[in-house]
Amino acid sequence: MNTNTAYEILRTRRSIRSYQASPAITDEEVRALLVAGMNAPTARNRQPWCFVVIDDRAQLDAFADFHPYAKMVHQAPLGIVVCIDTQKELAPGYGVADCSNASTNILNAAHALGLGSLWIGIYPREERMKWLSEQLGLPAHIVPLSFLAIGHTDVVAPEPRPYAEEKVHRNRW
Template sequence: MDAMEAILTRRSIRAYTDDPVTDEQVETLLRAAMAAPSAGNSQAWAFVVIRDRELLDAVPAVHPYAKMTPQAPLAVLVCGDVSAEKYPGFWVQDCSAAVENLLLAAHAMGLGAVWTGIYPDESRVEGFRRLFSLPEHIVPLALVPLGFPKESKEVSDRYDPAKVKRERWS
């Protein structure tokens, strides 16, 4: 799958088969995530790969929109490492780029995934900190449950010329 096909056909997948995702596949996903741009090339991110069924089952108690997590064979928790930032506050953009790379790589590999946002919802941030024993300098941005898709979704053309301005707003 070429890059444009991956970008234009990727969809949020919330249902997964029981087929396992290999360690090699996970490494490929993380390599893609870590290939994202970051402010000052600080790479102020950290990733927690979660396969433990008890932890995956516990996620919906701290994130109401991550109810698919107990059915996923694994999830990747994408976090900002504020102690590694060169430019304070840009970890959000850095980690967001990493999440998108991870989602596109998953799709290109035949996996399904969904971005579930955590930051800036403070109750979610604290819930994930407790559940995954995160130190204070690590801030959870997003959880990406993933696996082989049990569902397929229609491609959706989301281009909207009304959202495009040329040169200036008016």
């Protein structure tokens, strides 16, 4: 079986929690990441997402101080908050799947661009959603789902997980 580069990107992506201060993430890279997110599959093609790009050091530091598992954001030069536009999702709940797909596309695109990335959980933790909504001035119908930390890294990712036969069922449980 032949595998291609895209397959290797999916297989080798890992959460990266250490970032380098330079080089900066370019506007072109940010745009490429967002394009990847915007090409994720969504229920009835509603694309109920919007993105808040954060490159302001004070805001990144405030988030790192607030969130219990986001101290590495003190180092990260870039955060992308993926949000659900609840006025556009197919029905309540679909936006979570749609915007999770966008989030994962962005993580994989970051890996493909040679960047490290990490999904930091926001939804469904009410206190995190509320805090981030206030900080970013989100309208009431915009719900933050994930905070994606992104940066150059020198971390060597661990080996990809092997195939796990016990997770797989054929035709029935």
